[in-house]
Amino acid sequence: MEDSSHLYDVYETNAHPPWADHQHQCLENLDNVECLRRKIKFYFMNPCEKYHARGRKPWKLMLQIIKIAIITIQLVSFGLSNQMVVTFKEENLMTFKHLFLKDYVDGSMETYAVYRQKDVYDHIDYIIKQYGLLHNITVGNHEYQKNGAVYSPLSLCQEYYRNGTIYPGNETVEIDADVKTECLKVYPMYHESLREHLPHFELYFKRMLSVKITFVLKAINLQTVRHRELPDCYDFTVIITFNNQAHSGRIKVDLENDVDINECRDWKVTGASARNIYLTVLLDCLIIITCITSLTLCARSMINGIQLQLEYTLYCKTHCGKEVSLSDKLEFVNGWYILIIVSDTLTIIGSIMKIEIQTKILTSYDVCSIFLGTGTMFVWIGVIRYMGYFSKYNILILTLRAAFPNVIRFICCAGIIYLSYCFCGWIVIGPYHEKFRTLNTVSECLFSLINGDDMFPTFKNMKQKSSLVWVFSRVYLYTFVSLFIYMILSLFITIITDTYDTIKQQQQSGIPTSELQKFLSVCKDLPNSGLYRLEKKNSCFLNCCVNRCRTSQETLTSEA
Structure with a gap:
């Protein structure tokens, strides 16, 4: 015991013990891994957790709330104006019919x-x-x-x-x-x-x-x-x-x-018309600025996610010797940010067109309504993202995302059968039934039958001028209703319910299902632990974990 004690005393007096360089390299690698793990985990946090982790204000969340409010006001205002235009067109058409x-x-x-x-x-x-x-x-x-x-x-x-x-x-x-x-x-x-x-x-x-x-x-x-x-x-x-x-x-x-x-060549309207137009244009300009800011923030977050994806891919390739799966790579590409960027782009284009309509430079009400309506729809759909931060609401989003590939494959197969019925009904039944005169009406009629709508009139309105075609129409309609309602539609619902049960079991078990989740599960640090805050001079996180490792090493050395 004395010799060993004397030996350690000798090492303590030396500036560079034999294992010092190797220990420093291990600690540096551990620092980089923990740093990457915390960066990725912070990226996937919700706004509340990010606030507790670094004290960062949820600017994007507040901006989206403001944007939803002003865009909805803009859409209602434009919708009322567009409704007046459409009403004026329809009433004039009816007037011309009665006049001429x-x-x-x-x-x-x-x-x-x-x-x-x-x-x-x-x-x-x-x-x-x-x-x-x-x-x-x-x-x-x-x-x-x-x-x-x-x-x-x-x-x-x-x-x-x-x-x-x-x-x-x-x-x-x-x-x-x-x-x-x-x-x-x-x-x-x-x-x-x-x-x-x-x-x-x-x-x-x-x-x-x-x-x-x-x-x-x-x-x-x-x-x-x-x-x-x-x-x-x-x-x-x-x-x-x-x-x-x-x-x-x-x-x-x-x-x-x-x-x-x-645009009317010469006009003069007394009242507050000009003032109202200026206020409307001012609101449109505010929406454009808000959407540009939102688009910039989301684009920056997308770039950060891609950078983290590259860092994680390099880590797995260098330290683990394996490639990252496509599903794990796509985890870094936030689909909600893409949706917000698309909605902001559509809203900006629609707002510019609306300003031109208000100032009588442009008169394309229909094109403008498509841009504004689609942009507003995507904005409201984006609200589901924030609902997903609650576990009871998040299961809907997870189920839709997980079931989407299987649903697309199923729709492709079912669509082929659907098209075959469309072509057959158009050729055979079309001359004898008004709902089968064109491919468009055939598709609309069959889709309504799948939902159980207008079923009896479809059977009843079939003309009985040709007995052979009348019998064929019965076989055609009965087989279509039976196949799509009782078989294809039931299988479609089964795909959704099976995915829902799988996601629910995964949430209850809490076991990581992907390599990325297993990599992040090692880090048990809570958002309010203070370990996610950045140093002022360094670009990485506080190396608290490294300090703990060094303390453990010193403890082991002293015990030895």
Whole structure:
């Protein structure tokens, strides 16, 4: 015992004992590993834990709350304005139908047609007269378009086969497939009728494909004045079509309009309109600044996560000799940050377009509403991220994320079967059922059947003109409902429930399931332990763990 004691005394007096360099290197490696472990663990903390760990204020959380509030206010304001625009368009379309379509009744557009030659001439003559008497009959602020000092004329165009002789009685037909267009201009202030142009214009009913009447009317939307906004000027291009392409003896009549919104050239509105516009533009500018700040913070967090991923990958490759799995790498890529960046980008673009709409530089209400609506939707979906910090709410997010790959694979397989039914129903049942006339309506009908909607009318509305097709439709619908509702839909629900049970068992057991979680589970330091705080001069954490290791080494040395 004395010799050994004397030996240790000798080592203590030396400046560099034989094992000192090796011990220093081990302690330095341990320092780096613990530093990396704490950095990664801090990255995955929620805002409250980060506040206790380093005292850092949850700026991103507060910014997201403020952003949700002001973006929602912006969306409601724009939604009311957009609703007025859409209402004005729809009501003008209904007005034009009542003004220019003879004996028109609301809701009869699908069955509105003419069957006699005299009726065709009468309807065209009625449209021309109504167009000429517009100032005397309309209750709105409609006006003709002007080219200089002259009103724009009404255009009457007939499309027909160039030449042809058709004799159904002899079952002979000779037709030239080239289509010729013949047009006639009618100015509004002369109150002429089609009869006065008969020597110059004749309808070739046997060869006629269509007759199109086109004219442009102007109007001003005064609804915005009540909401302290500047009014818009509208150009309505009205197109009335007599469709005879089927040559079945029934000429369908349709009216549609193309709308162009322009800035009024000369306007003067008394009141607080200008002030309200300035406040709205100021709010939009505040939202743009807020979204840019949010985007910058999230982009910085994404970069930090990628840097930690590279450090962890290098550690595993250098010290453990193995590659990091793709699932562990993706843990460092926060999908919520990507969602926030996308929503901020959409909101910034939509806000810029909204400012241009408010100042009458741009009139694309629909495009702007898509950007603002999608951006607001993503912002509100992002709230789920903060709900996930509570264990009882987090299981929903974990289940959706875990089940997503299996759900995508299942949808791909089920989608192939779904498309096969769509094509089959369109080809076979389409001529006998209005819900199967186009691929779009077939898909909508079958999707509603999966959800149990509109099932009986789908069976009932099948025409019984062909017994074979009627029997086929029954087999088709019964097999589709049975396959998708009782089998495919049940399997889809089973995938979600199995994933939910798996996630729930993992949470109850608390056993790490990935290499990254096992790596982090070694660090048992709590957020409020003070070990996560950074030194002022160093870029790493306080080496408290290293100090503990050195103290343990000294204790072992003294005991030895």
